[in-house]
Amino acid sequence: MSGSAEPGRGLRRAIATVCLSGTLEDKLAAAASAGFDGVEVFEPDLVASPWAPSELAARCADLGLSIDLYQPFRDLDSTDPDRFARNLRRAERKFDVMAGLGVDTVLVCSSVAEDAVDDPDHLAGQLAATAARAGERGLRIAYEALAWGTHVSTWERSWDAVRRADSPALGLCLDSFHVLSRGGDPAGFAQVPAEKLFFLQLADAPRLRMDVLQWSRHHRLFPGQGAFDLPAFLGAVLAAGYTGPLSLEVFNDVYRQSDPVRTAIDAMRSLRWLEEALALRSPGAGLPTPPSAPELTGWSFTELAVDGVSGPRAADVLTTLGFTHTGQHRSKPVQLWEQGAARVLLNGSVVRPAAAGVAAVAALGLESAEPGRSAERAEAMCAPVLPRTRGAAEAELSAVAAPDGTEVFFTRTGPDGWPADFLATGEQAGPGAGITGLDHVGLSQPFDAFDEAGLFYRAVLGLEPQEVTELAAPFGLVRTRAVTGPHRAVRLALSAATLRRGGWAPGVPEPQYVAFATDDVVAAARALRAAGAALLPVPANYADDLEARLDLPADLLAAVREHGLLYEEDAAGGYLHLVTEVLGGRVFFEVVQRIGGYDGYGTADAPVRMAAHRRLRQAAPR
Amino acid sequence: MSGSAEPGRGLRRAIATVCLSGTLEDKLAAAASAGFDGVEVFEPDLVASPWAPSELAARCADLGLSIDLYQPFRDLDSTDPDRFARNLRRAERKFDVMAGLGVDTVLVCSSVAEDAVDDPDHLAGQLAATAARAGERGLRIAYEALAWGTHVSTWERSWDAVRRADSPALGLCLDSFHVLSRGGDPAGFAQVPAEKLFFLQLADAPRLRMDVLQWSRHHRLFPGQGAFDLPAFLGAVLAAGYTGPLSLEVFNDVYRQSDPVRTAIDAMRSLRWLEEALALRSPGAGLPTPPSAPELTGWSFTELAVDGVSGPRAADVLTTLGFTHTGQHRSKPVQLWEQGAARVLLNGSVVRPAAAGVAAVAALGLESAEPGRSAERAEAMCAPVLPRTRGAAEAELSAVAAPDGTEVFFTRTGPDGWPADFLATGEQAGPGAGITGLDHVGLSQPFDAFDEAGLFYRAVLGLEPQEVTELAAPFGLVRTRAVTGPHRAVRLALSAATLRRGGWAPGVPEPQYVAFATDDVVAAARALRAAGAALLPVPANYADDLEARLDLPADLLAAVREHGLLYEEDAAGGYLHLVTEVLGGRVFFEVVQRIGGYDGYGTADAPVRMAAHRRLRQAAPR
Secondary structure, eight states: OOOOOTSSSSEEEEEGGGSSSSSSSHHHHHHHHHSSSSSEEEHHHHHHHHSSSHHHHHHHHHOOOEEEEEEEEEOOOOSSSHHHHHHHHHHHHHHHHHHHHTTOOOEEEEOSSSOOOOOOOHHHHHHOOOHHHHHHHHOOEEEEOTTOOSSSSSSHHHHHHHHHOOOOTEEEEEEHHHHHHHTTGGGGGGOOOOOEEEOOOOOOOOOOBBBBBHHHHHHHHTTTSSSHHHHHHHHHHHHHTTTEEEEEEEOOOTTSSSSSHHHHHHHHHHHHHHHHHHHHHHHTTTTOOOOOOOOOOEEEEEEEEOOOHHHHHHHHHHHHOEEEEEEESSSSSSSEEEEETTTEEEEETTTOOOOOOEEEEEEEEEEEEOHHHHHHHHHHHHHOBBBOOOOOOOOOEEEEEEESSSSEEEOOSSTTTTGGGEEEEEOOOOOOSEEEEEEEEEOOOOOHHHHHHHHHHHHOOOOOOOEEEEEETTTEEEEEEEEGGGSSSSSEEEEEEEEOOSSSSSTOOOOEEEHHHHHHHHHHHHHHHHHHOOOOOHHHHHHHHHHSSSOOOHHHHHHHHTTTOOOEEEEEEEEEEEOOBBBBBEEEEEEEEETOOOOOSSGGGHHHHHHHHHHHHSOOOO | OOOOOOOTTTTOEEEEEEGGOOOHHHHHHHHHHHOOEEEEEEEEHTTTSSSSSHHHHHHHHHHOOOEEEEEEEEOOOSHHHHHHHHHHHHHHHHHHHHHTTTTOEEEEEEEOOOTOOSSSHHHHHHHHHHHHHHHHHEEEEEOOOTOSSSHHHHHHHHHHHHHHHHHEEEEEEEEHHHHHTTTTTTGGGGGOGGGGGEEEEEBBBBOOOOHHHHHHBOOOBTTTHHHSHHHHHHHHHTTTTTOOOOOEEOOOOTGGOHHHHHHHHHHHHHHHHHHHHHHHTTOOOOOOOOOOOOOOEEEEEEEOOOOOOEEEHHHHHHHTTTTEEEESSSSSSSEEEEETTTTEEEEOOOOSSSSTTTTTEEEEEEEEEEOOOOOOOOTTTTBBBOOOOOOOOOOOOEEEEEEOOOOEEEEOTTSSSGGGEEEEOOOOOOOOEEEEEEEEEEOOOOOOGGGHHHHHHHHHHHHHEEOOEEETTTEEEEEEEEEEEEGSSSSEEEEEEOOOOOSOTTTTTTOOEEEEESOHHHHHHHHHHHTTOBBBBOHHHHHHHHHHHOOOOHHHHHHHHHOEEEEEETTTTTEOOOOOOOBBTTEEEEEEEEEEEOOOOHHHHHHHHHHHHHHHHHSOOO
């Protein structure tokens, strides 16, 4: 019944029902399917449920879920004695509910009412009186400071009240959002006796400049998805002796309307990531540890799904980009195209729910020193591992599905690696266009999956999420976030609409792209034009604006105008890139040159690119 | 070329291209189709356009649009002389663009950079130097204080700089958002000489507690959609002698991704509303005035579109609710059902793109003293007027389409009004269920149309939008807003998802409902149950929670439990209501009793209702 750790086991994992979309039935099924040990029952979910509390308890037991907390009880204390008496009576009715649920702990939030008690001893007295009623029934109260409480808005003030009340049935609930959103210091938890740490709620959040209540109610994230240092927070709580469940309480507008099964898996991944981050910092915390992520040292290949129409078109485009068809798969209709260290697979056997004639990024091949261990870790981090059939003389390939459905292969490029699956075509490579390798892949994410994807690549692959940026694109706002490996050997540029698009939004979904690296984009542009590559026309207004804004050398500006290049700068360097037309409605290519230490993805130019692609779509025959 | 008013005409109407979704081509076409006189060209739209400035000017001329402003020029002034010299050079390049466009005014925003100039005379000197360059080319600079400018963040400081600079080519741009978001007082505009009021940008906004930059960039609204007093603002600007265009500049995440033609019409409606509001306050402003809105004195009827499956089911439900089939349309398959003053039409001839077997609210009949004038006004307020065919001996009906497609009829209930279309069936009314009339209709709005709808009902029908509230519903957040007529004779409860729903969101679109009024909902519940009405089962947990929260009389609580009633309170009274099952997937009925001065719509209970409806859907045979 209680949420304490059992000897020999790690800490238990719980999730508040408010994190998940649907009715209580939907939420419990999702939490159980993701492997949670317990739930916090959010009162409005119970109120809307046809199950009596005891029926809910039975349902949870059937699903293998404990009920670890009933929450929230609001605005308990009052300077008005009659109001406090009514609040006590209200508490008694909720204690009845708890008895039915078989839960022993209720969350009491600090009051946000005008009549909230400010005087510390007066407040402690009301808390103690309520705790006494709870204690008589074998229940206990976890008191939490809301960041916007009328008088109690810091965990220190909530602890002061609990300490003064000095009641065995009264302790603290610590919530990472309420502490960290106000810049609170978890180091102080050490002063709290372990037996007073009744409950722990975990949530991350992006750094936003907004009212803290709105921030809390709409924009919380699961640990590892936001900007808070959750490992340090949890480390401090565990160091203070907390042994209850690690419980997620995330109010998020997107998760409130997304498939709860998917959200629950995302939530479980966030706890596994947090547990691992913590184990690294404080070994011996007793938490299970997945194998560490083998470093991803580069790109093996990018695979495009093609059909009988888009396949030959993709081959034509790759030819004009200077690629050579060097290999053919032993058993499948898959072509290998190469230039420098850039490798593209055209796969005619991938079943995709896309329209005929469309090409799409189907898979990423990432170099892993230990592909097997990469896959083992991915599975421990709740990634769906994909079944693979292996032909004679074919290398074993381990792959997982990313949130947008892209397959991620853990591979080795070598005689015993994935190239063993391919027979040489014997085609001679031409002069090429100076492409040296693959710089990054740009993947537009489903609206619901943007934050999930950041955590997926972080926890499963060990990539590091970068800042979220936002751009005003022609058909709506777009968020972008890169995830990168050590030494930037692997870069992915993720993007998603800020609001889910409706009927008016030409070009949805936004295209994916593959960006090839070069050391001389101007030479590459000449070679591509000579080969007849279908490059995107960039407006002259764009170059005029560049000239007005930046002190560019005359020859660079002339090259920008002549070849339709795009150019951006950051503090460390510059970025020249050119863009092709969209192939079969979904994928385009870029050739990019990084100058100095430029670390971005040409995002600021994306609106110009989108408008130009839109014009080509409009001009194209239907 | 300039935006000044022409003698004998009203002020000109303009819109910034940034208000609208799409490429510049899309935006201009939309602005022209909605009847705007001019546009502000937002620089990023031009940069992404393939048209040279002179080509854009020709395109605008073809569409009958003037270019009234080029914007924005950012971060002009600098404490670093080299930086300022570069900024001046940048300005010269933009003056070249303006020459091509044939526009004489550029918007210069106050700097948000760290190197912005604080010293008033230093700042005035840099503005004067830039204005001198502009003046030499026949151009002028409208200087605007951004609400988050480094040093210049109020209109008073921008005016101080312009006054000190004392340059004929330098004047003010006043922006209602920047002034009103900071609580600025438009009364001070009177001190500014009229010739220094170069430009005016209008935007409304909801009251939000958030960072002002984010508020401005994401949540602006068209006048009449938000909480600012735009009529007072514009009145002060006009009183100070401004004669330039009324130009809308609205940064809004939804409008950035919605059909620009529709947004432009919404924008035009907002200006017409504003012009009318102003004419009422300051007659003689020279603005055209649509006929005033005749008061809507009540409900004539609500019409449901039905088919061969849902029609008989709707008739059954109405029968169990105590209605009688009293009339049959002379020429169409339309039934009239009545109880008290509540009238429902079941129309089998409405073509709707809904699935077979579905019933939906198709039309609202509203009592107007002058239906013809109501329609005339609606047309002047940019509402689409619907064509009507009129049979022999049938009343003429004027109707317009609301943003969600619902038809709104302006009618009179009397011998010469709409009832003349119906022949009596001769059916005898039974005892009924105590329904006295129609309280309100609940209409779920398309995601993109929520703010548009508020303004539509305000401007077209003269209803008053109430506060927007938000509720955490089982499948995502929902916003609601009522629009009400004088004496609450007409009430509509509008709702929409806060985020557009995706694949997981059972029950989308949310149902519509028709709420009938009664003076005794308990008696009504008894009658309905006796008649076999299919009422929604309300969980016992709901009544338990009511008992814990409120001091309800025992008999009331017993009735709530016995009949599955829902109960809410506001400061003025209480609200008892009961809900039926959903008819054919889209429409349900409520019977509601207002006690005291309760002025709400039972919104807080909506999550309980939604969860219960969801369970019925799950239980229903497929």
